[in-house]
Amino acid sequence: MKKIKIAILGMGTVGGGTYDILTKNRDVIVERTGTDYEIAKILEKDARQIAKHDADISIVTTDVDSILESDDIDIIVEALGGMDFPVSIMSRALKRGISVVTPNKAAVAANYDMLRKAAEEGGAELRFEAAVGGGIPILTTIKEQLAGNRFTDIKGILNGTTNYILTNMLKKGQKYEDALESAKENGFAEPDPTADVEGIDCANKLCLLMVLAMDKYVNPQSIPTKGITEVTMEDIQHAYNKGCVIKLIAHAKKTESGYEYYVRPEEIPLDHPLASVSNEFNAIYLDGDAVGELMFYGKGAGALPTGSAIVGDIIAIMKDKQK
Amino acid sequence: MKKIKIAILGMGTVGGGTYDILTKNRDVIVERTGTDYEIAKILEKDARQIAKHDADISIVTTDVDSILESDDIDIIVEALGGMDFPVSIMSRALKRGISVVTPNKAAVAANYDMLRKAAEEGGAELRFEAAVGGGIPILTTIKEQLAGNRFTDIKGILNGTTNYILTNMLKKGQKYEDALESAKENGFAEPDPTADVEGIDCANKLCLLMVLAMDKYVNPQSIPTKGITEVTMEDIQHAYNKGCVIKLIAHAKKTESGYEYYVRPEEIPLDHPLASVSNEFNAIYLDGDAVGELMFYGKGAGALPTGSAIVGDIIAIMKDKQK
Numbered sequence: 208m209k210k211i212k213i214a215i216l217g218m219g220t221v222g223g224g225t226y227d228i229l230t231k232n233r234d235v236i237v238e239r240t241g242t243d244y245e246i247a248k249i250l251e252k253d254a255r256q257i258a259k260h261d262a263d264i265s266i267v268t269t270d271v272d273s274i275l276e277s278d279d280i281d282i283i284v285e286a287l288g289g290m291d292f293p294v295s296i297m298s299r300a301l302k303r304g305i306s307v308v309t310p311n312k313a314a315v316a317a318n319y320d321m322l323r324k325a326a327e328e329g330g331a332e333l334r335f336e337a338a339v340g341g342g343i344p345i346l347t348t349i350k351e352q353l354a355g356n357r358f359t360d361i362k363g364i365l366n367g368t369t370n371y372i373l374t375n376m377l378k379k380g381q382k383y384e385d386a387l388e389s390a391k392e393n394g395f396a397e398p399d400p401t402a403d404v405e406g407i408d409c410a411n412k413l414c415l416l417m418v419l420a421m422d423k424y425v426n427p428q429s430i431p432t433k434g435i436t437e438v439t440m441e442d443i444q445h446a447y448n449k450g451c452v453i454k455l456i457a458h459a460k461k462t463e464s465g466y467e468y469y470v471r472p473e474e475i476p477l478d479h480p481l482a483s484v485s486n487e488f489n490a491i492y493l494d495g496d497a498v499g500e501l502m503f504y505g506k507g508a509g510a511l512p513t514g515s516a517i518v519g520d521i522i523a524i525m526k527d528k529q530k
Numbered sequence: 531m532k533k534i535k536i537a538i539l540g541m542g543t544v545g546g547g548t549y550d551i552l553t554k555n556r557d558v559i560v561e562r563t564g565t566d567y568e569i570a571k572i573l574e575k576d577a578r579q580i581a582k583h584d585a586d587i588s589i590v591t592t593d594v595d596s597i598l599e600s601d602d603i604d605i606i607v608e609a610l611g612g613m614d615f616p617v618s619i620m621s622r623a624l625k626r627g628i629s630v631v632t633p634n635k636a637a638v639a640a641n642y643d644m645l646r647k648a649a650e651e652g653g654a655e656l657r658f659e660a661a662v663g664g665g666i667p668i669l670t671t672i673k674e675q676l677a678g679n680r681f682t683d684i685k686g687i688l689n690g691t692t693n694y695i696l697t698n699m700l701k702k703g704q705k706y707e708d709a710l711e712s713a714k715e716n717g718f719a720e721p722d723p724t725a726d727v728e729g730i731d732c733a734n735k736l737c738l739l740m741v742l743a744m745d746k747y748v749n750p751q752s753i754p755t756k757g758i759t760e761v762t763m764e765d766i767q768h769a770y771n772k773g774c775v776i777k778l779i780a781h782a783k784k785t786e787s788g789y790e791y792y793v794r795p796e797e798i799p800l801d802h803p804l805a806s807v808s809n810e811f812n813a814i815y816l817d818g819d820a821v822g823e824l825m826f827y828g829k830g831a832g833a834l835p836t837g838s839a840i841v842g843d844i845i846a847i848m849k850d851k852q853k
Contacts, residue, residue: 235745240677344824351846352671478806497834499832511819514678518678519676522677
């Protein structure tokens with residue numbers, strides 16, 4: 208049996224979480240897939256990240272070419288973040304027949320067609336399950352188990368930072384600024400939270416959901432997007448008095464006349480399944496013509512949840528390579 | 531490209547729903563899978579079921595052997611229900627290399643090992659996504675996208691009939707007997723509701739969840755099972771006063787000392803994701819060591835939701851046959 212060789216590019220939060228799962232749950236993964244694997248290379252400049260995960264220093268490199276030009280790597284996990292550099296790496300790898308797994312929603316959403324073509328050209332797989340719901344298995348599920356459905360309505364709470372802030376505004380009566388500070392203190396917001404609070408992160412994720420569930424690509428910059436920075440305590444109280452909670456909603460709808468899509472704060476009735484999704488949790492609500500209403504709920508971010516989705520993609524590629 | 535030939539055994543609710551999806555969503559299914567297919571045979575005695583779905587009478591037969599002994603059938607959908615007859619059909623088909631898709635939880639749960647061995651012997655696939663959550667994609671998701679996790683805790687509301695009854699007892703103040711009658715009138719309970727209200731249906735589903743998520747087979751008859759027939763209005767009121775709702779819960783837990791499992795009515799705190807699962811809806815709540823808390827919510831029964839899961843299994847088999 209061929210041993211699959213994996214390279215992890217970037218040992219930050221997500222790369223490190225992926226490393227930990229591949230290492231600690233090696234026995235169940237090998238048993239369930241019938242495939243052996245090894246982490247053959249790690250791209251990382253910072254020795255502390257290697258030490259933190261007790262990884263073998265002999266497989267660490269700072270030279271990305273030594274990975275991309277190797278004939279020995281089957282799968283790379285792109286966990287570098289950013290835009291131009293990871294996009295060029297992914298494109299090069301795919302064209303050479305190296306499959307790519309990434310949680311990088313911004314990079315994939317903005318370059319979807321180009322990356323798909325690179326994958327086709329190289330006969331490689333591009334997978335990005337972690338890019339939309341973090342740990343929530345949604346993209347592959349839409350493409351595979353739910354592929355018999357036409358989806359006409361997708362509504363998601365796709366960003367944990369903003370959901371944490373809105374939950375604290377409602378439950379603790381904190382003002383937006385205070386709730387944002389508390390999110391930063393608790394590790395649920397970045398030092399620069401712009402992409403989250405302005406809804407940009409949600410627009411990237413909605414782009415990927417639409418292309419997979421509705422076969423319709425819309426550039427994320429063309430999705431009307433409004434974040435939560437102007438949501439006031441009065442808005443929240445006003446909604447609550449009507450039996451609603453305010454959530455940052457990414458919504459896509461297919462109608463007779465075309466597609467409607469946007470990201471914006473919306474009032475959700477308390478008896479809707481999305482209303483009870485609180486704190487840093489995410490959820491995706493779908494309506495398919497066969498399956499009816501569905502909702503998937505879980506952790507949209509974090510080292511291990513995101514790593515779980517990446518490992519799921521690695522497993523899918525390993526199974527495909529077996530056939 | 532090889533055209534996949536499908537036989538549907540039984541055109542009742544589930545077989546009919548499967549037929550409708552395969553017919554109406556043919557274009558998206560062919561496009562997404564890159565595989566062409568036809569419904570080549572239907573096993574059905576009742577002409578009204580054929581007429582209802584406007585199916586081609588020339589492919590209908592009442593002779594199961596003509597299907598099982600054909601060299602021309604790739605996949606059978608076993609939607610007959612019952613135990614001995616469908617089990618013998620599934621076993622014969624699998625041994626001959628014909629893949630089987632079924633929603634028949636009782637048959638698969640009681641004969642899991644035998645059917646798996648028949649599938650191995652014939653080099654065929656046995657899939658039963660519809661057997662646990664109806665339309666909710668859970669089994670394949672556990673086996674594939676979530677295969678990097680060790681699951682230590684599974685809790686499900688796995689039966690729509692009992693959840694409908696308990697919801698009406700709470701929300702409409704109906705007694706058990708009245709809520710059961712109302713469930714029958716609205717098509718959410720069978721004329722003989724024993725398997726549902728006594729928890730037997732849940733025990734079969736828990737058996738299948740455990741074997742896939744925890745790699746542990748327990749015969750459903752060995753799962754301690756208590757249904758909802760003794761739940762009183764006082765129990766429901768008492769729970770509510772404590773901030774809880776009563777749900778029929780199927781629970782499996784892996785501990786240091788082994789496995790715990792049961793089906794029984796339990797008090798669920800109102801802030802738990804399972805508490806807001808009402809009426810005929812089902813949900814499965816999981817805790818994986820990587821992904822953390824996850825919940826899947828949707829319709830656990832009905833022609834089209836169940837058909838959606840069956841079609842998802844058919845699509846998976848078609849994709850595997852392509853490789």
